[in-house]
Amino acid sequence: MTDGPLDFGDPADLDRLRRDFRAWLAEHPLPERDPDEPVPVFLHRWHRLLHSGGWVGLDVPEEYGGRGLTALHQVAISDELGTRGVPGVPRIGYLAHALLEFGSEEQRRRLLPRMLRGDDVWCQGFSEPGAGSDLAGMSTYAHRDGGHYTVNGQKLWTSYAQYSDLCLLLARTDRTAADPHAAISAFVLPLDRPGVTVRPLRAANGDDEFCELFLDDVRLRESERVGAEGDGWPLAMTTVSYERNALDTGHLSKYGLLIERLRRVAHERRETLADGLLSEVGRCVVDYEVLVAHARRRTAERLAGRAAGPESSVDKLLMTRAEQRLYETALKVFPEELYGEGGEIFGDYLYSRAASVYGGTSQIQRNIIAKRLLRLPADRRA
Incomplete structure (x- = not known):
């Protein structure tokens, strides 16, 4: 069996980080969950508790609310949580790194600290009824009109959108491009924006994790686009590489x-x-x-x-x-x-x-x- 520390140049302080985290966990165990408390609400409490100890966003630069360490430090924390069978670090790292790589400086400074603290809860608007596994086939369209976009379409399997504040949304911005991958752009969508409807889907086991997201003439500012037009596909690849x-x-x-x-x-x-x-x-x-x-x-x-x-x-x-x-x-x-x-x-x-x-x-x-x-x-x- 493979065990022991990862073997590709571990930072010298990695063992100390693990020890510090174990000591912190001993004093801050996983909170009790009321049976009537929705799972995402419980996980959000856990998110805030982990952040209070400095264990969220370890590999995010300090100027954006993180600790400025490496991916390996964050991996070590995830590993420690996994070995205890408790929920892991909130799964926002993939969204944070998408914003780090493609977001503007203003977006990084405004959005990332709030994301890491749990002030804003995020979800992903990627899959669609006709484009779940093959994102290049999406039909949600963002029509540009000066400094705004008007978005129409539908998203599906959007996890816990009913508990979220913001959505990282993918939409097509060019219907004539020869390469469909190059026609996708990304946006930060506030879910309280007029024209947005969130409809939870009740699964056979009673869970309502997945949601439909309907977008009817939703207006987004150009400043709410992440990256350039056409950056949606590489941004999605960055996101799923962490997932x-x-x-x-x-x-x-x-x-x-x-x-x-x-x-x-x-x-x-x-x-x-x-x-x-x-x-x-x-x-x-x-x-x-x-x-x-x-x-x-x-x-x-x-x-x-x-x-x-x-x-x-x-x-x-x-x-x-x-x-x-x-x-x-x-x-x-x-x-x-x-x-x-x-x-x-x-x-x-x-x-x-x-x-x-x-x-x-x-x-x-x-x-x-x-x-x-x-x-x-x-x-x-x-």
């Missing part, structure tokens, strides 16, 4: 806990486990180790200043494979998790089924890898 790195999200440490449990139980029950189950556990371990190595490489590339690109599609496929196989195997090893109130693995298994859909389907990720990384021709007839 898809299992080190950034703390998923690796969460997976690692279950991997260790599987290894231990598989060893103890090796004489009684069903045929082939030991091999399945072994495949889970291999998937995990591959994901660890890949996530480390991606983090090292970021530390070296390499820009995000279509390589994040590889990240998404590896994490999907590791997560789905891990929870499917865990249910076979721990069938008792299917019953009663302790079925945490069963809940994770059900959620893992969506991993090959949300954030871009596996089929679309393979197409992106084929076209943009391998440069394969579009038509390969047998």
